[in-house]
Amino acid sequence: MSAYRVPPTACHLAYFASMEIKKGIGVSSGVVICTAVVLDAEDLLIPKRLVEAEQIPREIERFDRAVADSIEDLGKLKDSLTLHAGEDVAGVGGIFDFHMGVLRDKVLLRQITDEIKKNRASAEYAVSTVMRRSANTFLAMTDRYFSERVKDIHDIERRLLRNLIGQKHEDLLHLTSDVVVIAHDLLPSQTAALDRNHVKGFASDVGGRTSHTAIVARAMGIPAVVGLGNITSEVSGGDIVIIDGTRGVVIVNPDAEQLVEHREARKKQLELGKELADLVDLPAETLDGHIVSLQANIEFPEDVDDALTQGAQGIGLYRTEFLYLASDTEPTEEDHFEAYANALRRVGGRPLVIRTLDLGADKYTTAMAQSPERNPFLGDRSIRMCLHDIPMFKRQLRAVMRSSVLGDVRIMFPMICTIMELRQAKMVLNDVMEELEDEGVPFRRETPVGMMVEVPAAVIQADQFAKEVNFFSIGTNDLIQYTLAVDRTNEKVAGLFCPAHPAVLKLVRDTIRSGARNSISVSVCGEMAGDPLYTLLLLGLGLNTFSMSGPDIPEVKKIIRSTTMEHARQVARRVMSFDSERQVMHFLREETRKIIPEAF
């Protein structure tokens, strides 16, 4: 957070695009230098737009009109409120007076028109720049009453922008040049609707290693830094921003020195990428000839192409939530089928594991949230939600089964906790198969059925579950959360979220062992599978399928190709004898560094 304060005197008017370095959590590595677009909670996107000199009077006129409209809005709002209440009991009228006063503030208005004139900025951009600068002055204040006025400033800014833009929101789907996206937190609906060719990086106010922003960034292979505090108020659309996802740093308006340094880093990174790319066509085989399968996790059918380029031998996890989140209405059976058929065309005969709806409280959009739950992570989510809405569940299952004749489809149920849940889900699947048969629709009856192992109960009863499914897939993110009682999106406790916790490792080991005992395959599809720190350990525990974000594949493959099964087993034995996550991480870091020194 910036400590420097713009003194609100005459020099307040002069503005220098000063460099700002902010530290956050790097969640997707790489470096990008690009122009920023800033999304606020309302999706307003304020592009930096230079206007032609002869357009300046028009922009000033637009601005004047927006100010007049905003004052009129406020006047009406105030009247309607005082009319209702009879008298102004709560003093709400005073707030409107203050907002109107700010909109009549000649000094402020002059700052904005100056910005338009001197920098040939569009009215929107000038408003956004000046208001955000003022907001920063408020944020630096120590008295709570005064620092909270920043909310009023945002409110006034939004009102002005709404009047300027006339409710026409620009979206991220029609970009014409490369940008990085700065947001409070990216909503799934926002990531579903962004132009993947032009979005080159993310930075957000909140979030952790496993937040939605992080997952999408890794899937897209673009740098991302989260947990930056208030980056949205410090960047204006059009600012040049460096996002360094490797070091977890964001630099706003970098100086020449920073630019040079980061261009170098980017060059090196591209070179390393090239070296790893040479591995694409080689098998994930240890030096002593043990072969494992490296697969990719995807969110959209289009992700398959990138995953294959990175060397994926199949799709170990196709998250289908985006079908539900990308639009306001529930997807039809045809929507599902088209997506699955599309993914299968792209994956070309390799396995595609489709996970049925795993919507959880952390992924709700406000539109879909019915009534807030007191404890959403322990609430009506995932398979529970599906079993509560059989018609919806059936629509998805029908589409999966119909697509089963088009390729190597496998179906996977998430968040199974009890054997009855699994049996119920399979019963619904049987119903669907019978219906399809009656209708004469072709499907593959022997489509493998698997389950996610992501709650401790499933591990403890793994041998029972193993008799009723064809495969297990360990979802480490949720398994860690439910084992360690940590909400990974809560920044205050996120530090406790650690895959290296010995209790978590025992659960992972027991699941792999149970799979081996019952001759069913086991994969890990959580973040742990793609983290090179855990590759030796998982290999040594006997894991044979790793499913991860595509961009993680080359590095994991490099580790596997540089070690022996014998060595990996030794590492695993050693790790399982430790009693703290610190020991585990320290040891694994040492061992991994021996293989790829540049990794950490």
Added chain:
Amino acid sequence: MVSKDVTVSNERGLHARPAMQFVDVANTFQSDVTVAKDGLEPIEVDGKSVMQMITLEATKGTVLNVKAQGDDAEAALKSLVELFETKFGEE
């Protein structure tokens, strides 16, 4: 130019409402009005700008120096100081 020191005695300081009142009164005069605050970060702001007045962060007990310069400076200063003396009509 005339000036006078005043002390903010309102419970919540020179918050939005009194700041508005001050600016409204200041704007009825021709004279330029500035308000200065001493301290670690001494600042001086335009007394006709509510945004700048708020950035004074004038909490209860803060001493401010009000200045007026122009033809009606005397009258302006008198009216503005009066606002502080009557606690901007608050308790």
